[in-house]
Structures are given as structure tokens and as C-alpha cells.
Amino acid sequence: MKYPVEQIRAFCEQVWTKAGLLPEDAKRCVDVLLAADLRGQRTHGTTHMKDYCTRMELGTATNGADIDIQQTSPSTLVVDAKHGVGMVVAAKVMERCIQQAKVSGACFASIHNGCHYGLGAYYPMMAVEHDMIAVSFANTPPLVAPFGGADPLLGTNPISVAIPAGKYPPLVMDIATSVVAKGAISLALKEGRSIPDNWALDKDGNPTTDAAAANVGALMPFGAHKGYAMELIGSLLSFALSGADMDTDIPRFFEQPDKLTNVGQFMGCIDISKFCPVEDFKARVDGMFDVLKACRPAAGSKGVMIPGEIEVNNTKVSLEEGIDLSEATLKDLKEMADTFGVPYTF
């Protein structure tokens, strides 16, 4: 059933505050989760509220109020996230990057002791509001085989990039570096479907169309050796700069809530105004998007989309029609209402 965004927002802010976040951090945290739901990226939305709260109860996630941000040069920050809820930490860090990039032209932050930060695109999108180009990388538990290998040694290590436009919404790329998320395999398995042969390897390293075999095998990187390189770069930026755990040492965030995570993240932004007048930049981006949107569609396609366009359309619909909360999510919200003494409004 669908519920108005503001109803969900108000409820979740209360829960997060009771769970221990500072009020302004609770607002931010809910905003990140709702952004995911609105954009149709439900796997990073309110469906995981309870998982984060469980970690806070168990002490494997903190409220992120005392994170340590050291500025080590005009354009670099080193952050100890102290296991703070990822959305709180990442938003604070990107705020600092934005502030500093206004001065120095660019600013990048390396985060260790991090935990799951939800919708990766949210943080670069914060910087877009300040006329910046921004990126965010994170490493994640090992699910993907390196190109040419049989074993899952790399995370799906998402890469998020946002670039402002003028009359168009910003370009927002938000990709896992595997062909598909692990969830797509689980879903095919549950529904008894076969899968395309470029999604996953079986446990012996053979490409497979059998979802059951894929489920105990390894995901494949997108774009063969090129996507593998991107995935590995995301990993190195995330853990090797920060001293966080290597992908192979990262526990599953939702499935193993009692395990402390030391995820690495790397994010930052560059200030467009240091390169050219912002309006000129935006006009040039619009010009490219005009060209792309006017392209003849390929066979079987409805036409060219700008990265992030589908999510902008989803957001419009969700804002009008509300966000669909599943029975499972509603059950979680009810439990949290009881646990934290917050009125249940659904």
C-alpha cells in the first residue's frame, strides 16, 4: 500500500531520534532513505530502517555524532567514521568537502571504520546543489569474481557520480560494478527463472544460466575486464587509502548485524566555478543532453535516457502517489514503533 512521503518521513524521524541519532542527523538519515524509495531504488530505502536500528542496539553502529574529520591539506580530509550510521557520516563528510572545495577548488575525503551508507548517489547529489561535480566510492562484501577468476573476491563496489545540468535534471550515475546485484539472482531463484549467461559464474567458475548454481557462485563484473578495472579501482580508493578492511574481510551488513564493519569510502567534489562560469558549463551540458534526447532510438528501445532520468521520473510519481511500503516493511515499522514508543501511523 502507498503512503504519503511526509507521513513516512515524520514517523521515521521520530524512530531514528529515539534510536539515538541527533535530531538533525535523524532528518538527514531519513532523507537519504526516502530519496532511495522515491527514486525507485527500494533496496536502499526504508526497508532497511530496522536493520540499522538493530545495529545501533547491538553497538555495531553508532549515532555518528563524534566522527573525527581531519583536514590534512587544502583538498584532503581523513575521516574516522567510528562506525557511525553511514548516511549520517557520509552526508557530514560531503558537506565538509563542498565547503572546502569552494575554497580550494576540489576536496576529497577518505573514510575508515565506515558502515553501509545507503544510496551512494545521495552524497554527490548534495554537491550538485552547490554547482559541483562529485563522486563517491565504497567497498562492500565479496560477491564478485575478478575478470578471469572463479572466486567472489571483490565487492559490488558501487560508483556514484553527479554532474549538474541547466534545464535538465543533473546526470546521476549510481552503479554497482557487477552486471546485476546479488538480489537479482536471489529473486530469479525464488521465482524459478533462469538467468542470462553474463550475470554469474557457478562455484567452479563456469558461466551459468541456473540461478541456484549462480547463487553459490560469484557475480560477474559489468563490462568484462573494463568493469573489473573500475570495480578494483573503487575498492583501492575505498580501503587502501583509508586503511579500512579489504572487500574479502567485510561482513554482510544486514545479514550479520553483530559484526562490526570497517568499510572504506572515498568521496569528493570539484567546484565548477573554478574552471568556467557555471552557467556556461550548464548550457554545454544541456546542449549535449539535447543531442542525446534527439537521437533516433535503437531497435527495441524507446530512446536515449540521461543517467538518472528514470529515477527523476520515479521520484515525480512517488511524490504524487506516495511510497509503496511492503507488508514486511510495515511489520518492521510497527515493531520499531513499539520498541521506541513512537505512535504507529500506518
Place this chain on the structure above:
Amino acid sequence: MKYPVEQIRAFCEQVWTKAGLLPEDAKRCVDVLLAADLRGQRTHGTTHMKDYCTRMELGTATNGADIDIQQTSPSTLVVDAKHGVGMVVAAKVMERCIQQAKVSGACFASIHNGCHYGLGAYYPMMAVEHDMIAVSFANTPPLVAPFGGADPLLGTNPISVAIPAGKYPPLVMDIATSVVAKGAISLALKEGRSIPDNWALDKDGNPTTDAAAANVGALMPFGAHKGYAMELIGSLLSFALSGADMDTDIPRFFEQPDKLTNVGQFMGCIDISKFCPVEDFKARVDGMFDVLKACRPAAGSKGVMIPGEIEVNNTKVSLEEGIDLSEATLKDLKEMADTFGVPYTF
């Protein structure tokens, strides 16, 4: 036939100097071309010496001696390349980025009025020598259809990244954002071979295995919508920040030597020492590479390679055995020897 690297180097330096480059720029320029040949990336090597020289004769490329580099903030440079030979310009710009990143932690440069810069990976590899992580982007003539589109509107817009390691050679990613280069289609056509169905579209936007149909159609981006997003990001970073030409307005560099190019490039680096001790970083990268190299091979694979590993191996062989110069390249070199009054030594 194969020739010692130093023999080719000495000859080419003389030619470039006679063609109008300053002696130190001639050295650099040859080093970039030879790096491509050594690495087995012959399409960016000495085979194109004459094409660059032709442009210099025609006045559509300059010697790059008077490029304008403006530092606009602690971490940003704006560069008018003044149509200088790309290898000369890009190396000078990356040198400035490295110098400045040592101070400010990061430095990025936006280049307009650029021309073809050969081996994109060369410039990030310069920064690796200074314990930096570096990137380089460029936009190029339109050969690739955007994902979902039928027309070639985007360049193959290469992305180059280099990351230092300790006991291993650095990670070097140097990719076109199409599945294959246009040259792979031409070669299949010449040899009467069919092509895989994910390389290109015919002129009506249908995937095709017919090299002739592909040759008048459009290349496809690597990794479907994900690679398309990367390709578009590369384009925007290159032209929209700098005010260079959009991909659709860029002439073919080698085929249309009389057309001035206003290519855009974007490059820069971050200083690892501002995030952590460099030795710690390198040990962590080595740790990841150890894990990857120990991976069981996938079916049909000889094992996992580190991005850039093949090129390092090629370089070792070429340094020992010499570089293979084709009849066509030798003919070019002979012509240049005559034109510039340089002793022909091959």
C-alpha cells in the same frame, strides 16, 4: 622487422625537433609514442608520427611551447592548449598537477583547444612516479551510439587511471568506453570476418554481426547503460568544463589533418601521502593484488590479471627484442627523414 628502442628514439627525437618541437618536448613526445609501442598499444605509437608532423606542417597542430596554464585555485588549472601537440601539452599539464597536488593534496586541470594526446595512460603514470593516484579523460570524434540510441553521437572517450603499488607494477586502466575500437571493425571487414553481436549497430540501430554493416553504423558502449554513463561523464568532464568542442563537432584527427581540433581533456591527481603513509597504502594494494593473483581461474581463463599487467609484460619483451615497425611505418619514417634532413637509420 624489429628495431632497438633506442635507435627509434634517437631518430624520432631528431625528426620532432626538426619539425619544430623544443628539444625537451621532442624527448617527451617520443617517450609517449614509444611507451605505447612498448606496451603493445601500437595504434598510439610511432605509426602516427607522420600524421602529427603533417598537422604541424599544415598549422593545425603547434609545437605546444606557448600553452597557457592558469592556476585558478589551489587545486585547479585552466589550460589553453593552443592546438599544441597533445603529448607535449598533456605531459606539461600533468607535471603542474603533480607539483600542485604536493602542496594542496589534489589538483585537476581542464584543457581546451587540445589535440590528440596519444597514450592516455602515460599522464596518470607520470603521477604514479610521485606516489599519486591520477586520472585522465578526453573526448573524441563521434563513433559510439548512446545506450538506447541508433546514431554515433559520442566519442570512444578514453578513461585512464593509474594507482601505485609496492612490489607489483602500478594498476593502469586505459580503456575506450566503447566495447572495441573502430579499428577492430575495420580489421574484421578487411579480413572478411563477422563480429560479435555486442560490438556495433547497423545504420538503423540493430545489433549486427556484419562488419560491413557495423562499419557504417555505430559502435556500442561497453557494459550497456553503465559504460554509456561512464562515456558521457568522460565527455562532459572533457568538453563542458573546458568549453572545448562537443564530441559531435570533433574532426577525425588522422583522417582530416587540415581541420583544427578543439578537443577537451580533463586530468589530475591526488597525493596519497595526504591520506596515509605511502608505504601503508602500497602494502594494502599489494595485499589486494596477492589475493587476486591467487584466485582460481574461471573456465577458459589463465587466471586473473591486474589492469596493466599485460602491458608491463609486453614492455619487457619489447625492450629485449625491439619494437616491430611495419613497412608502412618505415615508409613514413623514410619520408620524414627526407623532409627534415635527418639521417635514415633503419
